[in-house]
Amino acid sequence: MLVDKLQRNPAFGNVFAVGVCVATPPYEQTPVPVGVPKTGYMIESMVSAVAENIADLMAGSVPHREPTWNAVCLADFGDSGVALVALPQIPPRNLNWAGQGYWVHLAKVTLENYFLRKVRRGSGEPGCERIIMKARGINWLRPKPPAPPPTQAAE
Numbered sequence: 001m002l003v004d005k006l007q008r009n010p011a012f013g014n015v016f017a018v019g020v021c022v023a024t025p026p027y028e029q030t031p032v033p034v035g036v037p038k039t040g041y042m043i044e045s046m047v048s049a050v051a052e053n054i055a056d057l058m059a060g061s062v063p064h065r066e067p068t069w070n071a072v073c074l075a076d077f078g079d080s081g082v083a084l085v086a087l088p089q090i091p092p093r094n095l096n097w098a099g100q101g102y103w104v105h106l107a108k109v110t111l112e113n114y115f116l117r118k119v120r121r122g123s124g125e126p127g128c129e130r131i132i133m134k135a136r137g138i139n140w141l142r143p144k145p146p147a148p149p150p151t152q153a154a155e
């Protein structure tokens with residue numbers, strides 16, 4: 001599904017899309033034609049923006065939150081793994097980091113337990129997580145755009 005920078009369909013402003021169903025243009029030509037990958041944290045950023053934008057619509061205001069499409073991934077290979085941080089996921093990036101080793105497997109197991117606990121408790125982003133991620137410059141949402149200048153009152 002086509003979406004604009006607020007995750008809205010360009011033709012229908014009250015229809016939003018998140019995740020793998022979002023149509024992203026190919027980043028580069030590859031021998032096997034593949035789409036741009038979507039990852040968990042990137043999708044969480046889309047969902048956060050959509051939740052805020054739908055709340056804006058319901059409150060009668062103009063939707064304004066943009067997702068970062070940042071990526072933080074732990075790919076577990078069992079006896080090893082690869083971790084990556086790509087801010088944002090689709091280049092050009094402000095930050096590009098990758099690491100590998102057995103520690104990624106341990107980190108993934110820890111994350112799985114932490115994530116399931118969050119789901120059970122109905123907590124999307126506990127305060128400590130927000131503080132740690134923010135300190136590292138990793139956010140779901142782009143900073144709020146400045147408020148539009150006040151319109152001049154009619155004389």
Ligand SMILES: Cc1cc2nc3c(=O)[nH]c(=O)nc-3n(C[C@H](O)[C@H](O)[C@H](O)COP(=O)(O)OP(=O)(O)OC[C@H]3O[C@@H](n4cnc5c(N)ncnc54)[C@H](O)[C@@H]3O)c2cc1C
Pocket residue numbers: 018019020021038039040041043072073074075076
């Ligand atoms: C093998 C693999 C490993 C991955 N590893 C990582 C990783 O380490 N880190 C990371 O960040 N990302 C990883 N990803 C990517 C990540 O899992 C996906 O990007 C993410 O799950 C997509 O979320 P989604 O909600 O868009 O789609 P999905 O998770 O695919 O959810 C779509 C849901 O819609 C349901 N559905 C489909 N059609 C219908 C229908 N007609 N009616 C009702 N329901 C329907 C499906 O059953 C499914 O439950 C991995 C993906 C794969 C395949």
